[in-house]
Amino acid sequence: MAGGRHSSADSGRSFGFYALSGLVLVAVAATGIVVFKAVQPETCPSVDEFTLAADPSIAPAVSEVLGDVTPEETGCARIVVEAALPGEVVGRLGKGVDAPDLWIPDSAAWVGKAALTAAGPVATAGGSIATTPVVLASGGGEQFANWLSVLEVPDLAMGNPLSTGTASAPILAALAEHSGGAESVRAALVPHAQAESVRTEDQPVGAKMLTELVSTGKIGVSTEQQVVQFGNPSINASVPTTGTVMMDYPLVVSASDPERHYLSAKKADALEAIFKSEASQEILNRNGFRDFSGATPVNGGIGNVTALPAPDQSAADRTLGAWTLMAKPIRTLVAIDVSSSMDFPATGGKNRMQLTTAAALAGNQVFPDSVAAGLWAFSQGMKGTQDYQELVPIRRYDTIVDGVSQRTLMAEQANRLTQLKRGATGLYDTTLAAFRKVQESYDPRAVNSVIVLTDGANEDADSITREQLLDVLAREQDPARPVIIVTIGITDDADAAALADISRVTGGSTYIARDPSEISEVFVNALAHRGA
Incomplete structure (x- = not known):
């Protein structure tokens, strides 16, 4: 994929789109649904459609990357991108109905969770396509020594760990900091889980949560990418002294049917090369993401950060399981x-x-x-x-x-x-x-x-x-x-x-x-x- 083909005018493209060369817009209905018609290249005797569910934070950038990709580059495939929270996709994979062929969650941790209940195989197609550090977002720029002290903030806006990796990140970070201190982490989660249990709908995430932080003055758990894209100078991003967790956005093959899974894996190989190309990484960086190594600087970001190690898996499973019972x-x-x-x-x-x-x-x-x-x-x-x-x-x-x-x-x-x-x-x-x-x-x-x-x-x-x-x-x-x-x-x-x-x-x-x-x-x- 040649560099320089993408213009900044493409960045507002809808999440739901058909990505291929020669897209001809045939209808923009009052409902807001955008429908594209493909001009099929002569080199592809047929073009098959594959669905890709991407975390809402990265779906616009993924749409932009794939906007100028030809079917030849993806193996005669049309990629249909939709925005979906990881927790929602895990549920769909469990049913085996309406399961996406391909998936980009915000964290590789979702792959193991999905595999436990999925109706078919779930496997990563390589490493991450982009990264972003989890940060604290607030109007006051408060500093914290560690993530356990963050969890002890009474009205912390953290989202639902059962829906997003960003929301579970402070829990995993606190466990990584306090080896053997799972009980103190679980104790800090109790008021947040109890508050979650009486909600009639999930806490807002992304830009909606950041907008709420502006009006309420609360501290929230977000990512560098979301704060940079939000672009409001009244919201500051920081991380505790100990470091933070990186969201790593892996490309995953998630089709439930074995034959479909095999075909999707072939398309994933081509997509991985596309996403890791220089032109694609420029688009992802412009959308607030670091590269797949986490080293690329982001304009307006927080600079160098220390990545915390993964916590003990059994402690993480028990703690997140306790959240499930307390919060639901x-x-x-x-x-x-x-x-x-x-x-x-x-x-x-x-x-x-x-x-x-x-x-x-x-x-x-x-x-x-x-x-x-x-x-x-x-x-x-x-x-x-x-x-x-x-x-x-x-x-x-x-x-x-x-x-x-x-x-x-x-x-x-x-x-x-x-x-x-x-x-x-x-x-x-x-x-x-x-x-x-x-x-x-x-x-x-x-x-x-x-x-x-x-x-x-x-x-x-x-x-x-x-x-x-x-x-x-x-x-x-x-x-x-x-x-x-x-x-x-x-x-x-x-x-x-x-x-x-x-x-x-x-x-x-x-x-x-x-x-x-x-x-x-x-x-x-x-x-x-x-x-x-």
């Missing part, structure tokens, strides 16, 4: 056994049903308005041949229905459970139906779960078998939209082995309250730690 709000469907055996005496002059009701009421009182929950009762044949009955649909606790809050409705229906006692235990059909119900209305911002409380084993001879249930749960579990099942056995009469298998196959947890008086504590802990 609870969304659960609670299914409570109301079979006749729940009338058996327990402790303190109460029966099992009364103690289970008390446990549900305790959980109802403890959790914040951000919790979304619903309630089912189940035994055999509660509604004709159906073993379960919906008492309250899943809604946030602060939802008002006919003048009554969801929290109040949950309490009222929990107090009705003792009136519903009847028949035998219809465990398996109920569990599968509850799992599917939560899947139908999945919330990607929450930990989606089913919590089953029962004191027995499946007694419905007409239901699916245990083996069939486990097989269906395994097949229908979507790695990108997981629904975990937490099972709570009430006394040793519960089928502990079956409950453990149900939880295991969905990635959930199982508990046995051998003393019915423990039900309340077990239930609250199960909700708090869902899946942990």
